[in-house]
Amino acid sequence: MSGEAAYCDWVAVDWGTTRLRAWAMRGGSVAAEAVSDKGMNSLEKNEFEAALLQAVEPWLGQGRMRVFASGMVGARQGWAEAPYRAVPCPPLAGPGIAVETADPRLHVTILPGLKQAAPADVMRGEETQIAGYLYQNQGFDGVACLPGTHSKWAEVSAGEVVSFRTFMTGELYDFLAHASVLRHSVGEGWDAAAFEIALSDTLSRPESLGAKLFGIRAEGLLDGLPPAAATARLSGLLIGAELAAARPYWLGRDVVVIGAETVSARYIEALENQGVSAAYANSDEMTRAGLMRASEAFREAAE
């Protein structure tokens, strides 16, 4: 979908594996939005510019439009590689990688992701959200939890990402709920009590995850476990196992959960059950805030 015509002074782009989202920005405000399924996975190197143009063309005028993008667009298989920066480091630094475009109306910059040597880990996109949160909450010292396809837990201190760890929770959930044998058991609805019980099961006995997963199917067959309970239990088991492994991150710390609303609420509830109070920040807003910070850094560097 192309954006509607709008006047803007810069463009923010969240460009992931399966999706591109662009916002026409007037300072820190959104003037228009465009979404397309032209994620990195579906594009050859020479197709990125056209995919971007299709989304943002209605916003272009006479001059060059500054476009700041983050996410998998900067991967080796993306439009142009923006090499990872190594933690500990600030989540953003400098103006990012400039990309050459055929269309003279575009001035595109891609922000690099972060890497960690040991244990080996990488992120692309989440560093921009963390930067956005720091931009709006200067002096924040604590832990950012970014649930998603690949959940991230990041320790943030003195304006830097100190360390982080990735969990495949979201990708596992999607597979188990929609493609595995459990797809016959999970379904619409949500059973809050089932979520809490499952959560505490794997939080206290994370090794039980493997057997508890198949138990969802078995209880569906033998006891008619309702789909809403099966769904909530699957989510609870996976989030509980993630929290068990991420315990060194959140135990006794200030946590902010940065993500989409529904999944973030589950993590916040889970953390609160453990006596940890967690703030919430919307991931789209944090992406735009982080890209805004990058656009300011760019202007500062140019002056």
Add this chain to the structure above:
Amino acid sequence: MSGEAAYCDWVAVDWGTTRLRAWAMRGGSVAAEAVSDKGMNSLEKNEFEAALLQAVEPWLGQGRMRVFASGMVGARQGWAEAPYRAVPCPPLAGPGIAVETADPRLHVTILPGLKQAAPADVMRGEETQIAGYLYQNQGFDGVACLPGTHSKWAEVSAGEVVSFRTFMTGELYDFLAHASVLRHSVGEGWDAAAFEIALSDTLSRPESLGAKLFGIRAEGLLDGLPPAAATARLSGLLIGAELAAARPYWLGRDVVVIGAETVSARYIEALENQGVSAAYANSDEMTRAGLMRASEAFREAAE
């Protein structure tokens, strides 16, 4: 594929979710074999007879051929439901469920699976393999480990299955290796040392599974982790986590691993690393032995 013409006195069928395998049997010996992709998932109720006929027709003669089948063919969505029997109970009892066929040359019997009330669990097919093992190893008292799409651990005592537990290890492996983000990192080959390290990682710290999985991808990106090491590590992490959860089954017990050769060898190596010596039995052979036991029970009941 239809079987080659062969003289036989009964037919053994292993009929699972995605596949049908039939053997023309002369007593306990295999005279011919047929394989087809007509598993339960791809068949409507009224298509099972034709699928069976296609496989076994070359073996039919003038009289009625006794066919003994086990697996998902007896599920509610299968050919005819063979209701689960509740443990503790012998893995086989009685002649199974007779199925009506249009073709008078067929006399089909489906063996029921087992269920467990708490924790809820089910099996279909593995009980036949356990029965086959008991048939050939009378008086066996110990634990059967049946690795596969859904691995089973069963406690066997005094000729009965006392309790069992299912793990989704095989299904998770297939997804992670072939469909998840890890598919970019895993590949051909096998690194035995990487397998052992990963195994002991999740055996001692099963909660680390979630983070260690993504680590395979990250090390692939940052350190060029070879595909053979990535594959072995993925397998080791998942089997280690299963063994951690199944510890009450195998610790200090006599174990027999019943399965396909390659995957069984991995479980046996893992158990031996823990000081548990495990016997091996081929799952196809045990299926045939179990079905042979059922055919004898049928004859005894008829006499």
